[in-house]
Amino acid sequence: MVHSPLRLSPLALALCMVTSYSQGVELSPQVITANPLGSAQLASPSTVLEGTDLLQQQHSSLGETLNRQPGVASTWFGPGASRPIIRGLDGDRIRLLRNGVGALDASSLSYDHAVPLDPVTVERIEIVRGPAALLYGGNAIGGVVNTFDNRIPDTPIDGIQGAGELRYGGADTTRSSAGKLEAGNGAFALHVDANARQYNDLRIPGFARSAQVRDADTPGSKHRLENSDGRQDGGALGGAYHWDHGYAGLSYSRYDSNYGSVAEPGVRLDMEQDHYAFASQFRDLDGPFSSVKLDAGYTDYQHREIEEGEVHTTFKNKGYEARVEARHQPLGPVEGVLGAQVSRNEFSALGEEAFVPHTDTDTFALFLLEQWHATDRLDLSLGARMEHTRVDPDGKGNAQFAEADSASSFNAFSLSSGAVYQLDSIWSLAANLGYTERAPTFYELYANGAHVATGAYEVGDASLSKEKAFSGDLALRFDNGTHKGSVGVFYSHFRNYIGLIGTGNLREGHDHEHEGEDHDHDHDGIPEYQYQGVRARFYGIEAQDRWQLAQNRYGSFALELSGDYTRAKNLDSGEPLPRIAPLRLNSGLVWELDRWQARVDVEHAAAQHRKPANETRTDGYTTLGASVGYRFDVGHSQWLAFVRGENLTDQTVRYASSILRDIAPAPGRSVEVGLRTTF
Incomplete structure (x- = not known):
């Protein structure tokens, strides 16, 4: 359908001559807002999706939208819930932001909890791989995904503009519509948007359950993933005044x-979120600071888990987050930003499947980032963050949470350094080295109960200490006009990685056969897992290249290649860590001529045999995709009509990164049509 600039390197070319449409933009000339100093070249590996690139990748969930980006996998809990995993790290190690500020939900608590966001409303997504805790907190120890929607217009609007989109098809027969309208007079700007999506049970090749279980x-359901249908609706109203x-x-x-919930037949999740946001920036100031930026958000979130028409459990999370960044005047060749961040969230779970107590979490942090243009070829950066977190539980007299009787406080410190060295006009070298600390979350500290979505009885540890990690990245980047991309390696060593580790015990609870792990027990109990701090190691490689093959009267031809590989090990037990994506290789052949665009994609994932003893392996797969799009104008509006096919050979795909790998395969063959307009 659309052109998607993905990049990988000559080394990656040798690494992988097969495979899918990834659309990273490692050497994008655009400014990455993850760097408040405005540099287009981040030392940290980063990817931007926007415009037609984002349009091509859009799915109903954030995890699936980003699943083919280098280093990013999906938790995949069916079409209703999917969260991104970066370099094998998920949950509260990945910071999900909305316009630079955290939007509270419960998606990190459980894989069946969706991120309350429809990617169709997003105009831009930035991914920073590796530790980004310096600016965004300890729970960005694995990376950051920042989405932007322009609901508070940050640039003036003069006149009326807008966009609309319709989609139909896919393996779940999606019916999707979305639109936005923006108007302004150069000073006042108004934004309105709305979206709606409905989808049926997912079509799959063969049985939902794998042969291993x-x-x-x-044998269970065949050709359909039961209870995977759903709907989502949303809208927003925003405005800004510009001077x-x-x-x-x-x-x-x-x-x-x-x-x-595809793990629990007959269970529905009914989710609601209200979000209020404020944003402001003052530029060209006199005095010690040249600009000041303030972002704040308040969120009221809840979802109810409904079985046979009755509400069994209600999860609520409400609170706020605010951050201020002040850019100081240049000190010779040194530029920098000082900042502060404060947040509070009040979480509660009520009902028979509530496995965590009511908890209030307060965080306050100070941070700084300095960048030194040392020479014409060398840029250096150094930053630090100090963060105080207080986690205050209230068991409400429930004996289940008797140990949640006192608050826990943590002081976390992070330090990071980076360098980008321009070797010549084509090649550059980027390096990062960082130390990061993360305070344990409320569920890692105080969980105590059966968690049906994971098929485990989860037990927290109130005596847990901070998670600590030393991390490094080294990447070679290039752009000679024909090839544009990078190849890099990363390494992280955790001194106290907080993992959910099986104890070998059985506890009373509901036994739903869904997780895809080997439960050698009867129906009198479910396996007990405890949050424990262990030593762990993560390392891997990521590479991407966009190779401009030819440009002539027959059109423009380009080959987009990418690949990634992550290994993770529990150094205390010697076992691999769970849910790590295998080697993945992607390729896309892109053609453009006048108003036409087309591409053919191949994605290959190797089998994953590196797993803990209590998990099942996954087979490798190779999938084929294709798309075609046509652009045309009607009056002053621009239109794009497209057809997109995925998994055209109808392969059975089971993600090693999904806890439901053995009962919820990825979609089978699908064809989707769409129409988009902008004016």
Whole structure:
């Protein structure tokens, strides 16, 4: 359908001559807002998706939208819930931001909890791989995914502009519509958007259960993933006032969804979120600071888990986050930003499957980032962050949470350094070295109960200490006009990686056969898992290249290649860590001529045999995709009509990164059509 600039390197070329459409932009000339100093070249590996690149990759969940980016996998809990995993790290090690500020939800608590966001409303997604805790907190120890929606317009709007989109098809027969309208007079700007999506049970090749767990007498569903249908609706209203040296604005957004839990037949999740945001920036100031930026958000979130029409458990999370960044005047060749961040969230779970107590979490942090243009070829950066976290539980007299009787406080410190050296006009070298600390979350400290979505009885440890990691990246980047991309390696050593480790015990609880792990026990109990601090090691390679093959009267031809590989090990037990994606290789052949665009994609994933003893392996797979798009104008509006096919050979795909790998395969063959307009 659309052109998607992905990049990989000549080394990656040798590494992988097969495979899918990834659309990273490692050497994008655009400014990455993850760097408040405005540099287009981050030392940290980063990817930007926007425009037609993002349009091509959009799926119903954030995890699936980003799943083919280098270093990014998906938790995949069916079409209703999927969260990104970066370099094998997930949950509260990945910071999900909305316009630079955290939007509270419960998606990190459980794999069946969706991120309350429809990617169709997003205009830009930035991914920073590796530790980004310096600016965004200890729970960005694995990386950051920042989405931007322009609901508070940060640049003036003069006149009326907008966009609309319709989609139909796919393996779940999606019916999707979305639109936005923006208007302004150069000073005042208004933004309105709305979206709706409905989808049926997912079509899959063969049985939902894999041969490793399928019972010959009760094989389960075939060709359909039961209870995977759903809907999601949303909308927003925002506005801003602009003046010569800044702006200020407010927005309100609403998200509402209802979807089935593919792990629990008959269970629905009914989710609602209200989000209020404020953003402002003052530029060209006199005095010690040249600009000041303030972002703040308040979120009221809840979802109810409904079985047979009755609400069994209700999860609520409400709170706020605010951050200020002040850029100081240059000190010779040194530029820098000082900042502060404060947040509070109040989490509660009520009902028979509540496995965590009511908890209030307060965080306050100070950070700085300095960048030194040392020579014409060398840029250096150094930053630090100090963060105080207080986690205050309240068991409400419930004996289940008797140990949640006192608050825990943590002081975390992070330090990071980076360098980008321009070797010549084509090649550059980027390096990072960092030390990061993360305070344990409320569920790692105080969980105590059966967690049906994971098929485990989860037990926290109130005596857990901070998670600590030393991390490094080294990447070679290149752009000679024909090839543009990078190849890099990364390494992280955790001194106290907080993992959910099996104890070998059985506990009373509901036994739903879904997780895809070997439960050698009867129906009188479920396996007990405890949050424990262990030593762990993560390392791997990521590479991407966009190779401009030819440009002539027959059109423009380009080959986009990418690959990634991550290994992770529990150094205390000697076992591999769970849910790590295998070697993945992607390729896409892109053609453009006048108003036409087309591409053919191949994605290959190797089998994953490196796993803990209590998990099952996954087979490798190779999938084929293709798309074609046509652009045309109607009056003053621009239109794009497209057709996109995925997994055209109808392969059975089971993600090693998914806890449901053995009962919820990825979609089978699908074809989707769409129409998009901008004016």
